Amino acid sequence: MLFDTHVHLNVDHFNEDREAVIQRAIEAGVTEMVVVGFDHDTIPKAIKLAEQYDFIYAAVGWHPVDAIDFTSEELQWLETLASHPKVVALGEMGLDYHWDKSPKHVQQDVFRKQIQLAKKVDLPIIIHNREATEDIVSILQEEQAETIGGIMHCYNDGPEYVQACLEMNFYISLGGPVTFKNAKLPKEVAKIVPIDRLLIETDCPFLAPHPNRGKRNEPAYVTLVADQIAELREMTRDEVGRATTTNAHHLFRLD
Ligand SMILES: [Zn+2]
Ligand SMILES: [Zn+2]
Secondary structure, three states: OEEEEEEOOOOHHHOOOHHHHHHHHHHHOEEEEEEEEOOOOHHHHHHHHHHHOOOEEEEEOOOHHHHHHOOHHHHHHHHHHOOOOOEEEEEEEEEEOOOOOOOHHHHHHHHHHHHHHHHHHOOOEEEEEEOOHHHHHHHHHHOOHHHOOEEEOOOOOOHHHHHHHHHOOEEEEEOHHHHOOOOHHHHHHHHHOOHHHEEEOOOEOOOOOOOOOOOOOOHHHHHHHHHHHHHHHOOOHHHHHHHHHHHHHHHHOOO
């Protein structure tokens, strides 16, 4: 029982063998996953996959890198999609200060608008954060995101921000980086997050876990993330899988 809470099976990297990738995920023990759409191209594809497969859900949001392209039309579109029965969250949304296609103030504005929409439609949110932790936390606090909660996807900070996230009703999701030999912070975080607030993900096709680092990632590799967390917490893969699946069900209201 493994719930991969963040996959991009909706991108071109999987065009040649999408069905085989999904089959390998099932064989590896992946029982559910959320396909995350983040722009004009990937959002309809996320919905389509969720309609095609019982155990696949969709999240829809606008990526901060492309915030500059977000207008009231996109906002309206997301609001319409939010009522789709297989859409379980809004996102990914957030801030990405690594790339400068969209100025910071534009990213912040688009982030706030999506949080406000999520509150209106009452869905949890999936946060993408790159080099912007302070601003992410402030905006979530200012917008009172604790009423909806959500996921800090591919959490990449040390233990110092965990408490603030937990207080805002957010879950901490760990992916491939927790398995990297030189990744001290994710390993520390894996040990201290309360088990009832931990999630696992691949973020495939990106960030493949060790020993597949650098290759195309896929949902079957979430087993490697679960195994690493199990080792760090002195649990079994099954226990990690059960706990994180229960958490995902609770957050996405799938019970
Ligand atoms: Zn992301
Ligand atoms: Zn993503």
